[in-house]
Amino acid sequence: MYENFYHLTTKPFQMVPNPAFLYLSDLHRNALTYLEYGVMERVGFILLTGEVGTGKTTLIRYLLDKLPANTVPALLFNTNVNGEQLIRLILHEFEVEPVESKAGNIDLLQQYLIERYAAGKNPLLIIDEAQNLSDEALEEVRMLSNLQTDDEMLLQVIIAGQPELKKRLLSPHLAQLRQRVAASYHLTALSEQDTAAYIAARLVKAGGDASLFREEAVAAVFRASDGIPRTINLLCDAALVYGFADEVARIDPAIIEQVVAHNQWGSRPETETEAVSRPPLPEGRADENSALAATVGELEARVREMHLRLDLLQTERENRGREPEEKLLNGLGLLLQREREKSDRLLEDTVLLRTQIQALTEKISHPGNTPVAAQGHDAVATPEEKGLVARVRQLFFAKAQAIDATGQEREK
Template sequence: MYNEFFHLRTKPFELLPDPDFLYPSKAHRKALAYFEYGLSERSGFILLTGEVGSGKTTLIREMLKRDLGRMVLSKVFNTRVDSTQLVAMINDDFGLETAGRDKMVMLRDLNDFLIDQYAAGRRAVLVIDEAQNLSQELLEEVRMLSNLETDSAKLLQIILVGQPELRDLLRSPALVQLRQRIQVHCHIAPLSQEELREYVLFRLERAGNRDAMEWGEGVFGLMHEATRGIPRLVNILCDYVLLDAYAAGRRSINSAELQDLLAELDFERQFWPVDETSAPAPAAEQQRRTAVRRDASSVARRMMLMLQDLGQRLDVLERGYEKSGPDMLADMAERLGALEKRVTVLAGRVESLHAERMQRGAAPQVQPYRQKPERRKGWFRRVFGGD
């Protein structure tokens, strides 16, 4: 939409995990070095953690693009399964037959496959994304897979990728054996303020024009404060900055303009949970209204991230639907149904809050997508993929 105006070849702030746009921050360089070491040394377990939107998936894709020797790969994205389904997904992604086979047969097939790959000089790697959703029982099943080994080497290397709560889960006494087998652990920290500035300019340069925008004094500081240095949120905000500048016919932004934009977007409440300790409590009714607003914004933020996550997962399913078993599709349908219910609940809460404001004689807080049609279209295209 705005590419021609800013002399860009492509959109610089897409939410898709594109390795070509991976900014080499200190944390990402360290993680890549650790991963390269872990894979080359055939470490049994590698653990990667980071906040939602910190770039874990992008980093994994970049790592797998590198020449790390002959490798066969299995990727598991759906972690809300039982042990039999988990083994079936692993085998299926390795290209093994799963129809009509029970768990014991599939494990035997997997073991034979891994031995064949080792004999042929190839390394088998299993990547489990969103691993924080695995139960302790499933994590123990994953540990048992690492027992497939020869006298001198592991037959299967396992990469666990998840949010910070995965580290808390692994601290459980019941998972001490798994914890002791993790030889490489790296956590992706958020971008610093200086890294955020370089991240923005880096992505603009990759898109074709590093100087597409003039950034006023203090802009990157405000941006860092609003996004906490999370790359996905930086992308969302910068995309809106470019859209807003395009609509106004300008190629610059100053601190005051960014503050106005953040206020219009209600960025803080949209993407960050409200601090419980800061909620005002002068009266019971005011507390109740504050709780309604807090709950609604928290649900909205979670749904926004869920929609983005579902969009990426649907892309994966569309590209490889032949491999998508009925259990995986049924699970996706169940999640979409749950999302529909949450949208309905949120709509009711927002309607209730709006009615309360009207009863008090207060003008409703009009969001920017209602004020400016050009913003509304840009927002819905980016988040929902349509008008």
Template sequence: MYLAYYNLNKHPFTISPDPGFLYLSEAHREGLAHLTYGVTHRKGFVVITGEVGTGKTTLIHTLLTKIPQEVRVAFVSNPTLSREDFFYLLAEAYQLGAVENKAKFLVRFSHFLEKAYERDENVVLIVDEAHCLSEDLLEEIRLLSNLETPNSKLINIILVGQPELDAKLQSPDLRPLKQRITLYYHLPSMGREETFQYVKNRLVRAGAMDLDIFSDKALGKIYEYTKGVPRLINILCDRCMLTGFVKNCRTIDDKLIEECAGELNIKDQKDTGGNNNEKSGRSEGRSCSWIYVVIIFVLAVAGFLIVWLERTAE
């Protein structure tokens, strides 16, 4: 709706994980490096965790465009499956033909992996939302990772999920799986400067000539409300551009950000959690120092009185 008004040729703040809009913050760069290294060096098990909306799925899509070798990928994005469904899905993704049972699947799959290895193809299994995996399926996945040659893994497994995945992997029953994880990366949200760059990068990729659609103060507010979480940034910026268009504001200022964040019920991070604690911490510190001053003053007066009384008694 607002594309022509802001001179854009596509929507800058969609919420699909499109690598065409990729902005590599330091953390995204590092996460991608872990993934690329893990896959190209056949490291076996790689785990990526991160809070909701930080860009994990986007990294996976980006990885798939970057692997230099031929890859055979199975991408499981909804892992709340039964065992049978899981094997069915893998058989489909790797084109193994009809497999009636697990034994048949394993025979065909081992054969497929050996052939792929001979052809120097990289077989990758990616499980997104892996925090939703049942312990049973995690165990099945671990067993798949046992398929290997004496010097190399035949399959690369990437588990991607929210921080609950990490908690799940701490379970004593999953110790054997945890031990097999060769690379682990936790994706944090972006910093303030990176958030500004992220917004501008998306505008550029959407064809913007004017990169000051958001004023400097507005960018500061975007960071305060989203704390650098890309999906939140996209939702907030998209709403602001729509409202800006409706209200005929070519430049989006901090007031408009506040208004839209309120409508979207996104809380100002300054008014919650950390910073509040910081404030109350500081005021506690101030009242404590007053008490110390009073105590020192009382002790000094008492000391002076004692000395004075001793002298007058002499």
């Protein structure tokens, strides 16, 4: 809608997590370092937490694009499951057909991980929205740490979720899982300076002018969003729509104030210690608004899952393309050598057959040095000899056809 007016090649503040638009603030760069370290060093369990909209999913998608070729990632988004269902989902994501029993599925998973380890692969399990996991499911996650060799974990696990996940791990009954977390990072909101850099970076990435939002407008965005990237995107996208409608060349603070007022946005998401007070909705609208919000949230989760799966498929395809071609070339060379040897044997057999046919023909045509015209072919050839000649000729023609076929394959 507004892209042409503001000379943009795409929308800079889309809600779908896009790793191409990731702004690596100091916070996000540190979080990425922890994630990469954990995966590369095979430390086992890695914990990533943060408020809603701070960029956890975008960071994970960015990590997927940077994974080494030997990594085999699996992504879990449906976390409203019990422990047994969780194991089945993990097998499904690793493309292993589960069985009926829980013990059988654990054995299948262990066998799969051992095979991948022997092949030099590094399986990686990413559990997003992990705050929704039941205690039973979290215990199954802990049990995954038992799948290991003498000195290395067979499965790397990234557990990502909202702050309540970190609080749950402080519970005494989850102490064993907490003790297995080798690397942990908590994403917080952006500072005002990072908010300005975030907005400018996304505008430039979309082909626009970094100064499209006036400094006062950026400050207003920060105050209204409290530095939460998802809320920043909502505000800035709406501001561009408003600016386009009013034909405003640069976004000023008045437009941001209109957006906030018209949409009744608060600042940060509600937490346990503070809540955002909102004007009450008219009677009958509260339930409608709640249902709509739930539907939008579900759709956003589905879109996020689809994009992550597409990223995974793209990563796997690129990894396969980066595998060395030496093995393939060696295999083709071996096949070619075998075909050459086969062709040489066929040629030797052909020479031998031609010699045999020539000898038999001379014997039949000139028995006792008697000319064929005087004796006649039928008068001198026995039925056994005639049959032998026929079989030899048939074999010769079959060999000749095989040689022709081999020659055609070589030409191809």
